[in-house]
Amino acid sequence: MTVEGKTVLVTGANRGIGQALAAESLARGARRVYACARQPLSHPDPRVTPLLLDVTSAAQVQAAARQAESLDILINNAGIMLPDVLADPAALERHLAVNFFGTYAVTQAFLPALIRSRGAIINILSVIALAPLPPFPSYSISKAAAFSLTQSLRALLAGQGVSVHAVLAGPVDTDMTRALDAPKSSPESVARAIFDAVDNGEEDIFPDPASAPLADSWHNGAAKMLERLLAQEAGLHP
Numbered sequence: 001m002t003v004e005g006k007t008v009l010v011t012g013a014n015r016g017i018g019q020a021l022a023a024e025s026l027a028r029g030a031r032r033v034y035a036c037a038r039q040p041l042s043h044p045d046p047r048v049t050p051l052l053l054d055v056t057s058a059a060q061v062q063a064a065a066r067q068a069e070s071l072d073i074l075i076n077n078a079g080i081m082l083p084d085v086l087a088d089p090a091a092l093e094r095h096l097a098v099n100f101f102g103t104y105a106v107t108q109a110f111l112p113a114l115i116r117s118r119g120a121i122i123n124i125l126s127v128i129a130l131a132p133l134p135p136f137p138s139y140s141i142s143k144a145a146a147f148s149l150t151q152s153l154r155a156l157l158a159g160q161g162v163s164v165h166a167v168l169a170g171p172v173d174t175d176m177t178r179a180l181d182a183p184k185s186s187p188e189s190v191a192r193a194i195f196d197a198v199d200n201g202e203e204d205i206f207p208d209p210a211s212a213p214l215a216d217s218w219h220n221g222a223a224k225m226l227e228r229l230l231a232q233e234a235g236l237h238p
Contacts, residue, residue, distance in 0.1 A: 015174065
């Protein structure tokens with residue numbers, strides 16, 4: 001799955017990784033890019049169609065799906081990351097609403113189009129999906145849930161020609177990670193690495209120097225082996 005000549009939709013496209021992914025899609029020759037955000041911005045490139053989309057709004061999700069009737073690549077990037085201590089269930093519910101249920105709702109809305117095009121789903125997750133970051137437990141839980149959703153969709157959709165990719169990134173220099181005191185990669189470099197990995201058919205993508213050292217151990221580890229084994233036993237994956 002290459003971007004050239006394809007139609008791409010990116011949620012949370014107004015800043016950070018989402019903005020970089022939209023720009024990289026254009027640089028790689030995308031035919032059309034739907035740039036979705038709660039406050040969409042105009043764009044000088046005529047190939048860009050800004051769409052109003054709050055992923056927690058069922059009405060806006062369905063409206064976006066009606067406007068983008070054909071689609072090759074769906075990038076679920078919209079997300080939130082707020083510190084908490086798991087004392088307030090509302091904080092966990094808010095993270096799940098955006099990071100998990102939002103990803104689920106958008107995917108389901110565009111799935112018919114992706115099946116028709118035998119397209120790709122790219123879910124922007126985090127290495128925190130594999131092990132929690134203690135100051136951000138609700139975020140960690142929501143990303144772990146979204147990773148399990150990604151793996152489930154991968155198995156269920158393999159027979160329909162839709163590839164499903166998980167992006168397990170380390171710290172990226174965005175507004176969301178401003179509070180993290182750690183070396184960070186640029187959104188632009190991460191966007192390039194994501195598309196390179198999708199071009200190479202990688203299912204689980206570690207797109208930056210902080211996450212890349214985990215790639216070999218993950219791809220050859222017990223968890224990945226079990227994912228493949230269970231999908232094969234269910235007859236859902238080659």
